[in-house]
Amino acid sequence: QVQPVESGGGLVQPGGSLRLSCAASGSSRSINVMAWYRQAPGKQRELVAGIMSTGQTVYADSAKGRFTISRDNADDTVYLQMNSLKPEDTAVYYCNVDYVDGGDAWGKGTLVTVSS
Numbered sequence: 001q002v003q004p005v006e007s008g009g010g011l012v013q014p015g016g017s018l019r020l021s022c023a024a025s026g027s028s029r030s031i032n033v034m035a036w037y038r039q040a041p042g043k044q045r046e047l048v049a050g051i052m053s054t055g056q057t058v059y060a061d062s063a064k065g066r067f068t069i070s071r072d073n074a075d076d077t078v079y080l081q082m083n084s085l086k087p088e089d090t091a092v093y094y095c096n097v098d099y100v101d102g103g104d105a106w107g108k109g110t111l112v113t114v115s116s
Contacts (some may be wrong), residue, residue: 002027002105004095009110012085016114020080022095022107027076033098034071034078038091038112045094049080062088085114 008020024031035050049059049069057069068081078095095107 004097004105004107006093006095006107006110009093009112011113011115013116014086014114016085017081017083018085018112020082020093020095020110020112022078022080022097024076024078024095024097024105030100031073031076031097032100033096034069034076035096035098036069036078036080037094037096038089039094039109040088040091043091048093051078082112085112087114090114 002024004022004024006020006022008018010018012018033050033052036048037045038048039045047060048063049067051057051069051071053073066084071078090113092109092111094109096104098104
């Protein structure tokens with residue numbers, strides 16, 4: 001099973017932007033949903049945004065209007081453009097891929113820190 005690989009995290013000031021990427025290529029299995037989750041210190045992991053193979057998207061209320069999820073089906077990559085970042089967006093961001101034939105896979109995560 002291929003493990004997704006996230007990149008793009010880092011330190012950014014409040015109001016800044018970051019673009020996360022997650023590559024899940026290398027498997028012959030078809031992917032249904034690709035999603036971003038996050039986990040802040042002391043909190044449970046939560047869904048940030050998800051995108052189906054059809055392009056249909058879903059966002060957490062906290063992400064609506066600020067984050068945009070997109071995917072490239074040709075190379076099984078999903079992106080998360082994050083704008084107007086707030087300190088409360090600080091978390092480890094994880095990529096999750098859900099396969100058409102069942103099961104899913106998680107990346108190891110990328111840390112996003114929003115601080116002045």
